[in-house]
Each structure stands twice: as structure tokens, then as C-alpha cells.
Amino acid sequence: MRNAFDLPQPIGARAQASRAPHCIRRHRSIFISDVHLGTPGCKAALLADFLAHNDCRTLYLVGDIVDGWRLKESWFWNAAHSRVLNAILQKVEEGTRVIYVPGNHDEVFRDYCGLLLGGVELKHEAIHETADGRALLVIHGDHFDSIVTYARWLAHLGDMAYAMALALNDVFNAVRRRLGLPYWSLSAYLKHKVKNAARFISDFEQALVREARRRGLDGVVAGHIHHAETKTIGGVLYCNDGDWVESCTALTEDARGRLEIVRWTRFAAEQEFHSREAPAHVPSRPVAA
Numbered sequence: 001m002r003n004a005f006d007l008p009q010p011i012g013a014r015a016q017a018s019r020a021p022h023c024i025r026r027h028r029s030i031f032i033s034d035v036h037l038g039t040p041g042c043k044a045a046l047l048a049d050f051l052a053h054n055d056c057r058t059l060y061l062v063g064d065i066v067d068g069w070r071l072k073e074s075w076f077w078n079a080a081h082s083r084v085l086n087a088i089l090q091k092v093e094e095g096t097r098v099i100y101v102p103g104n105h106d107e108v109f110r111d112y113c114g115l116l117l118g119g120v121e122l123k124h125e126a127i128h129e130t131a132d133g134r135a136l137l138v139i140h141g142d143h144f145d146s147i148v149t150y151a152r153w154l155a156h157l158g159d160m161a162y163a164m165a166l167a168l169n170d171v172f173n174a175v176r177r178r179l180g181l182p183y184w185s186l187s188a189y190l191k192h193k194v195k196n197a198a199r200f201i202s203d204f205e206q207a208l209v210r211e212a213r214r215r216g217l218d219g220v221v222a223g224h225i226h227h228a229e230t231k232t233i234g235g236v237l238y239c240n241d242g243d244w245v246e247s248c249t250a251l252t253e254d255a256r257g258r259l260e261i262v263r264w265t266r267f268a269a270e271q272e273f274h275s276r277e278a279p280a281h282v283p284s285r286p287v288a289a
Helices: 045-053 068-073 077-093 106-111 146-150 150-180 184-194 197-216 269-276
Strands: 024-030 055-059 098-101 120-122 126-129 133-138 220-221 228-235 234-238 249-252 259-263
Touching: 045 055, 045 077, 055 126, 055 249, 077 098, 077 120, 126 249, 133 197, 197 228, 197 234, 228 259
Parallel strands: 024 055, 055 098, 098 120, 133 220, 220 234
Antiparallel strands: 024 249, 126 133, 228 234, 249 259
């Protein structure tokens, strides 16, 4: 009988997500955050597909993986959300080190930091050493957001408005799918066009860079603001792994320590299909003299 809430099944019954052939990517580390499981806006199916087709030695969950704020108000959970949790636990079973740094939406887990739950390490923050020897602070970042820290009621009000924008985004993308077009975030586009939003992002980046510099670290990896980015600010590396409600992004590290943003807006099978359909490059014939 099917679980009434589509919750994760016992380990023995857990089936690994199907993988498209020749599409497995190997990384040294992967950072994901702001998944917001438990909300209709979560792109859980795409994230489950990403996790099935991307392996790593260390997986960082950089906060807001589960949205406790929204689940307190109304219950939302489907099979795709369970597939994400199953994919994470599957990686633990396969030997991946999984480190969970809770954020403000899943702050209930902060009470358990320092413990090991289901093979997942819970920490308030972490220091990641890249393959090329750089030390990076890994932190969700909500403590550097003055609205979340000092005006929680306003943060909750903003969360409701954001949920409405995401609902509009889902309708927009339903039309795009019918037209055979890939996912594209209308809400993210509109947000980044607003002057106040751009200023907030800049202030957030500067605050985190100052904290990393104060600690004598080489950089910082954060989430929280749903804006994927990698750049150097005043000699300090700033990385944000984005989110899985708008942009569907992750931060990855390769064997040499190089960091890059990966956007997963198509399922792996679709990526493989479109790569086969793409016309081969034919060099132009030289023009006779």
C-alpha cells in the first residue's frame, strides 16, 4: 500500500532514481540550498534528476532544504519530494559525505547540530577545503539578512508574496512546456530587475565577504537569497549556489578545485536527446583563390 503522505520508504525498499545512459557527471563536491521541500514551488523532480546524474565525494546541503514555515501552515508533499530525500540518503549509503547546514526555513534542525542523523552530519556552519587548498566558509547566510534577524514578521509576509510569484512562475512555465521550451524563471528575471532587490543582493554579498575576511578565510559559500553567483570581491571568493524554486542551480567543485554554477533546467534524458539532435558542425569549405 502506498504511503499516504508519499514519505520516504525504508532503505531496503528505496529505489534509486533512473539514470540516463552516459550522463553521470563526477565532482569532488556539490553544494545545493534553498530547495524548499514541502512547497508547490519546489522543483523537486528536476533536483531528483540532478542528484541521480551527479556524483560527488562531499555533498553540502546549505540550508532551507525543507520549508518548515510553509509546512506549519499547510501540508504539501508528493512523490517527487520523497525522491529528493531518497536520492540524498542513497548517496549516504554509497559513501558520499553529506553535511547539512540548516537555514531559517528549516531552523528546527539547528537544535540537532553536532549530531549525525541517518548518516547526515548536521552543523551550524562548515569550513570546506578545496582541492587547491582554499578554505571556504559554508553557511546559509540568513544571519546576515537584517529582515530575517530583526523583523521576522516582515520576512513571513515577504515569504507569502514570494509564494504567489512562484505560482505565477509555474503557470508561465506550463505554457513554455507546451511549446517545447525549457524551464525559465520569470520570477527570478523580474526580481533581478528590481533596483531594491539588486541592492539587497549586493549588501548580502558584501556582508558575507567581510565575515570570511574577518576569519582569515579565502572565501564563502552561501544560499538564502536565491541568486547563484561566483565572483571575487576584494580578494575574497564569494559563491552562492542558488536555489531549486527559481533557477535550479548547484555549485560544483572539480578535482582541481575549480568551482562553477551548474544550471539543471532540463532532465538528463532531455539534455541527451537535444545533444543528439543538435546539428554537427561542418567546417566551411575554403574559398578558391
